[in-house]
Structure formats: structure tokens, C-alpha cells
Amino acid sequence: MYKEIYLVDDEELINTIHALMFRKLGLEERLKSFTNPELALDYLRFRENPEERILLFLDINMPEMTGFEFLEFMTLEKLPPTIDVVIVSSSIDTKDQIKSTTYSDYVRGYVSKPLNLRDLDQLLSGEKTFPNSIAS
Numbered sequence: 001m002y003k004e005i006y007l008v009d010d011e012e013l014i015n016t017i018h019a020l021m022f023r024k025l026g027l028e029e030r031l032k033s034f035t036n037p038e039l040a041l042d043y044l045r046f047r048e049n050p051e052e053r054i055l056l057f058l059d060i061n062m063p064e065m066t067g068f069e070f071l072e073f074m075t076l077e078k079l080p081p082t083i084d085v086v087i088v089s090s091s092i093d094t095k096d097q098i099k100s101t102t103y104s105d106y107v108r109g110y111v112s113k114p115l116n117l118r119d120l121d122q123l124l125s126g127e128k129t130f131p132n133s134i135a136s
Contacts, residue, residue, distance in 0.1 A: 002084075002124070003052035007033045008040045008070070009059040009088070018057065018088075018115050025120060037065040041073055050080045055123065057115065060089045060096055071103040084108045086123065088115060 005027065007015045015033040022028050034040035044054070060067035067087060074083065085106040089096060090113045100107045111119055 001053070002030065002055040003049075004032055004054045005030045006040055006043070006054060006056040007031065008037050008056060008062075008067075010035050010037075010062040010064070011059075014059070014114060021115060021117055021120055024117065025124065027124070037062055037067075037070050041070065044074070044079055044083065045077065051082055054083045056083055056085045057088045058085050059113075060087060060091055068099060068103075071100075071106060074106055075103060079106075081105050086111060088113050 005022065007018050009015050009018075012035050015035065019028065019031055019033055022031050032040075032043065034043075040056075044056075047054075058067045058070060065073075067089070071085065074085075083106055085103070086109045087096075087100050087107060088111055092112075097110050100110055109123070
């Protein structure tokens with residue numbers, strides 16, 4: 001089970017919609033919501049226990065820093081592989097899905113925005129396969 005769940009999307013409305021779904025699952029106390037990806041990175045960099053597992057839902061298209069730039073920082077800074085990233089995007093461009101596989105140390109799946117309860121249930125149930133998974 002994940003110690004924390006991060007929502008990283010520049011649109012507050014999307015984070016709110018996703019947070020409501022986590023509330024329905026009784027997991028709102030584990031949520032950290034970020035509209036600024038740089039702040040989310042700081043939280044990842046300075047965690048008390050970097051070995052605790054985190055599930056991070058990451059948007060690709062953000063103005064300050066793209067999701068791919070975020071993943072590049074994670075890779076360059078060698079953040080621990082205990083961070084499981086699921087890309088949540090409205091992009092239907094297969095190039096984005098393919099590019100996300102280059103970050104296989106972190107990226108565990110690619111799902112369409114907005115999340116739905118069925119996808120969340122699968123992601124959190126401990127199943128090894130993620131919905132619309134691009135990485136195993």
C-alpha cells in the first residue's frame with residue numbers, strides 16, 4: 001500500500017475531481033495535491049523516509065514544467081524507485097505514450113483524464129497491471 005498519493009496537475013479543478021474520488025475510497029488523508037510541479041518535486045526530494053512507497057498521478061501538459069521534464073528531474077536526481085508514476089493525460093498522441101516508456105524506472109501506466117473509480121480501484125488494489133498500462 002502507498003504511504004502517500006500525489007496529484008500533480010496545473011488545473012485545480014482536475015485535482016479536486018480526483019481528490020473527491022479518493023475521498024470515496026477513504027484515502028483522502030494520504031493525498032497531497034499540487035498545481036505547481038516544482039513544489040511536488042521538492043516534497044519528493046525532502047521526504048523523511050524515501051523508502052516509503054508513493055503513487056504519483058502526473059499530468060503531461062503543464063505550463064511551468066511538463067510531466068516529461070518532471071520525470072527527467074526524477075531521473076537525473078536519482079529519486080528512489082519507490083515512486084510509482086501514472087501519467088494522467090488528455091493527450092491522445094501515441095508519441096506521448098511511447099515517450100513515457102523511456103522513464104520505465106518510475107512510470108507504471110498511462111491513463112486518460114479524468115481518472116475513474118474503476119481505474120483507481122485497480123491501481124490501488126495491488127494489481128501488478130495498471131489500466132492502459134504501457135509498462136509492466
